[in-house]
Amino acid sequence: MLEGLLLGLAAAITPFHLAMVVFGCVIGTIIGMLPGLGPMSIIAIMIPVAIGLGDPTGALILLSGVYYGAIFGGSTSSILLNAPGVAGTVATAFDGYPMAQKGQAGKALTIAAIASFAGGTIGAILLMIFAPALSSVALLFHSAEYFALMVVGLSAIAAFAGTGQVAKALMMTILGLIMGTVGEGALSNMPRFTFGIMELQSGFSFITLAMAMFALPEALFLVLNPARGAQSGSGGEIKDLRITKDEARQIAPVIGRQSVQGFFIGVLPGAGATIASFLGYAVERNIANGEEQAEFGKGSIKGLAAPETANNAACTGSFVPLLTLGIPGSGTTAILLGALIALNVTPGPRLMTDEPDVFWAVIISMYIGNLVLLVLNLPLIPYIAKLLTIPRAYLIPFILFFTLMSSYIGQNNATELLILVGFGVVATILRFADYPLAPLLIGFILGTMMEDNFARAMQLYRGFGFILERPMTLGLLILAVGLIFVPAYRARRARLRQAGVADGD
Secondary structure: OHHHHHHHHHHHOOHHHHHHHHHHHHHHHHHHHOOOOHHHHHHHHHHHHHHHOOOHHHHHHHHHHHHHHHHHHOHHHHHHHOOOOOHHHHHHHHHHHHHHHOOOHHHHHHHHHHHHHHHHHHHHHHHHHHHHHHHHHHOOOOHHHHHHHHHHHHHHHHHHOOOOOHHHHHHHHHHHHHHHOOEEOOOOOOEEOOOOOHHHOOOOOHHHHHHHHHHHHHHHHHHHOHHHHHHHOOOOOOOOOOOOHHHHHHHHHHHHHHHHHHHHHHHOOOOHHHHHHHHHHHHHHHHOOHHHHHHOOOOOHHHHHHHHHHHHHHHHHOHHHHHHOOOOOOHHHHHHHHHHHHOOOOOOOOHHHHOHHHHHHHHHHHHHHHHHHHHHHHHHHHHHHHHHHOOHHHHHHHHHHHHHHHHHHHHOOOHHHHHHHHHHHHHHHHHHOOOOOHHHHHHHHHHHHHHHHHHHHHHHHOOOOHHHHOHHHHHHHHHHHHHHHHHHHHHHHHHHHHHHHHHHO
């Protein structure tokens, strides 16, 4: 391994490869900041540029920099505009946006930058150490285990519900699962629940749904609640950019835990940054004490640091199955796989021995890239945060423009805009009725993957026997049951304790 690291270091620190790291990180960060675009579209666009370089190592370093740069910068629109255009940054908006509403936009961006840097760097270290061994572990996960993993993700919905809102969160999750069934099914290629609309044969677009659940209602809220809009758009100086020593001590263990957890979730093909960020947020909320739990969803620094650390660590972890097995774990890594094949680089178990310079140079470039991203982002935070000082009359059209544009670019048809507006109005009504919207999006994202893997497991094992035949599946399902009942038990015990105190008074 030491010989490989030295070989990778020698390849990565050449002027050309360093330039590719910086260029990829800059492009990725800019794209990540724009709601709705995401890394997939820009990587697809840049593949011809990468192939034209004529250097497989430089091309992969460039495309990788765009990927983790977009995840790094994706927190900006989530925190400032409540418009998470990338699935991996949805959970960032849960506490990042409330912090911005409290006038702590600079601090929120600082925490997000530090957490992203730590998650990406620790993920790169773990990638260097565990990549060969984890490639065999990833092969142990079949459709049955992925189905159980999705159930674990869905069972954590209590973490995204406010006090006394578990029933509402459950209803919204079920609604998300129902929406995930629109389009072609896992067992057949026949369209379902499309009402004869051709554009719905591939189902609802995630980008459209995310914009409708978060960004569009925010613009409508600014219109319907002028006091809130005036507060968020007041042209004052952005203050409070630094975090205190006490806040650093609070988020340090969160960053440590979620770097490891996020990385190992990212290693699993098909899991990725989205599930890592949701589970990271849920885990940190569930292990927090009562006072800290109450802060989640209202501007908790732990609630912001957890998903930002987890999604960047998972982004790095997703390179394990890509490079060592040739298995893409997400849509973005599938595009990267296509780029590798076009560059005559065959990912798989022999990549480390046949082309070690490519493998190790990419890993070393991740260290450099995360440092570049931190240096790029931290000095820009005061200027990025000034986005909130834009007057409300200009901010609302800005949000609406990016919302409509990102939705249209995703599917390239006007029907998507009608769906966006319809869901946006419904989401605004649900927000007025105090229904949590995050569980709906979680159910939609995880439900589709859960159905696909459940269908494959049922076909392979001809029934529900896979639950008992595969111990890992059974263990994950038991964990899911625990995630459902433990928070309910803790809430019931707290109510009984409060009742006892009231009786004593």
